[in-house]
Amino acid sequence: MAELTVIVLLVVVFSTTTFAVRSVSISKCCNADEMLVPDQSDFKCVKNVSSSWHLRIFVLKNQTFTTFSTLPAHWKIVHNNKPNCVGLRRLSYEALFNFPVSNGSFLSVEYNTIFHPNQYCLDYTSALVCMHPEHITRVTVKKCCGENAIFSQTNQSCVLFNSESYKIDVGPNKTLVAGFPRCKENKHQPVARYHESELFSNGSLLANGKMLLPPGNFCLEHIFEHSALSPSVISCSEYVLPYVSQSETHDFRFTIYPIGLALSAVFLAATLAAGSLLPASHHVLHWRCQTNHVVCLLVGDVLLCITHLSGRIEYGPCFAIGESILENF
Ligand SMILES: *[C@@H]1O[C@H](CO)[C@@H](O)[C@H](O)[C@H]1NC(C)=O
Ligand SMILES: *[C@@H]1O[C@H](CO)[C@@H](O)[C@H](O)[C@H]1NC(C)=O
Ligand SMILES: *[C@@H]1O[C@H](CO)[C@@H](O)[C@H](O)[C@H]1NC(C)=O
Ligand SMILES: *[C@@H]1O[C@H](CO)[C@@H](O)[C@H](O)[C@H]1NC(C)=O
Numbered sequence: 001m002a003e004l005t006v007i008v009l010l011v012v013v014f015s016t017t018t019f020a021v022r023s024v025s026i027s028k029c030c031n032a033d034e035m036l037v038p039d040q041s042d043f044k045c046v047k048n049v050s051s052s053w054h055l056r057i058f059v060l061k062n063q064t065f066t067t068f069s070t071l072p073a074h075w076k077i078v079h080n081n082k083p084n085c086v087g088l089r090r091l092s093y094e095a096l097f098n099f100p101v102s103n104g105s106f107l108s109v110e111y112n113t114i115f116h117p118n119q120y121c122l123d124y125t126s127a128l129v130c131m132h133p134e135h136i137t138r139v140t141v142k143k144c145c146g147e148n149a150i151f152s153q154t155n156q157s158c159v160l161f162n163s164e165s166y167k168i169d170v171g172p173n174k175t176l177v178a179g180f181p182r183c184k185e186n187k188h189q190p191v192a193r194y195h196e197s198e199l200f201s202n203g204s205l206l207a208n209g210k211m212l213l214p215p216g217n218f219c220l221e222h223i224f225e226h227s228a229l230s231p232s233v234i235s236c237s238e239y240v241l242p243y244v245s246q247s248e249t250h251d252f253r254f255t256i257y258p259i260g261l262a263l264s265a266v267f268l269a270a271t272l273a274a275g276s277l278l279p280a281s282h283h284v285l286h287w288r289c290q291t292n293h294v295v296c297l298l299v300g301d302v303l304l305c306i307t308h309l310s311g312r313i314e315y316g317p318c319f320a321i322g323e324s325i326l327e328n329f
């Protein structure tokens, strides 16, 4: 999904690019036999003779990502050379939100910025960039699909959608960056409406008055399937589950409901069985009405019971079950 997202965003950046293969000087942050690794809040070079290039570069010529095991021939590599600036920030290549472009620039979809060859250095798994001061000092809030796109829940991907009414207001002293929270199963779901949540000055968000999500664990986005113009808070089940199961286990009604519904279903079934044993009454209008009524109640009860017992249900089945319950009652 991340790749699809990035391609959607790139269409906007590179759609009018003309190019020529020109020799360009690229810095590698550490020596060839060293690797750039995170070190607490900073970074350092460590010896690692087994490290090798496995770099995904956006190739302007055919507009796709290609994996390079040796760097492009027109790149002249200068080893152990970091850009000379304050505010050097390490960006990981993970999920393709930050990557080099074949003409020698480095694109961060995450920060919506293009870095020129003298503003960054590459390494095997991450790059160092001269970050704009605004991005360092200000609190960042993630807009899942970046500028010019919104989220499609059924497709689990971003779709291009450029409209002024789909802007998101996060208040003063905060900057919007692109990206999703990292989910274990790579499945993202809306967990609350933004206008019903509170965004703190430190970038944390209190969703629905009970779920406190730290800055990295959510992103804001409009949902293609929701016609309302209010953005949603998108997160992963592992970050919101603690809050959901907590409130459910504290309420004993959720244990009583399925039991009652199951009992009710058993006796409705018994009623049907008893009715079918009296063939003499089968042609009576009253009997037919009663049978239809009981069948509807039975199906409705069984479906309600299923929703109570299964806890979390996927979007598709959930919609089908909800619609059937409505039809049956
Ligand atoms: C690479 O292409 C991008 C998009 O056209 C452009 O903004 C950037 O300046 C180019 N980089 C170089 C080093 O020419
Ligand atoms: C050295 O690099 C290899 C390949 O990139 C990696 O699997 C390994 O963990 C690295 N070792 C150290 C000590 O960082
Ligand atoms: C794009 O170009 C690169 C080299 O320039 C090549 O290795 C790759 O196969 C090409 N990809 C496609 C889809 O044509
Ligand atoms: C979802 O994917 C299907 C099939 O790829 C496509 O036809 C449809 O237009 C997509 N929906 C959205 C909202 O992008």
Ligand SMILES: *[C@@H]1O[C@H](CO)[C@@H](O)[C@H](O)[C@H]1NC(C)=O
Pocket (backbone or CB within 6 Å): 172, 173, 201
């Ligand atoms: C934003 O930052 C400015 C300068 O640091 C400060 O004066 C102002 O109170 C801040 N606004 C909010 C809403 O925090």
Ligand SMILES: *[C@@H]1O[C@H](CO)[C@@H](O)[C@H](O)[C@H]1NC(C)=O
Pocket (backbone or CB within 6 Å): 200, 201, 202, 203, 204, 214
């Ligand atoms: C952010 O601020 C809120 C409200 O002031 C607080 O509850 C929360 O612990 C803070 N989060 C972090 C990560 O500092």
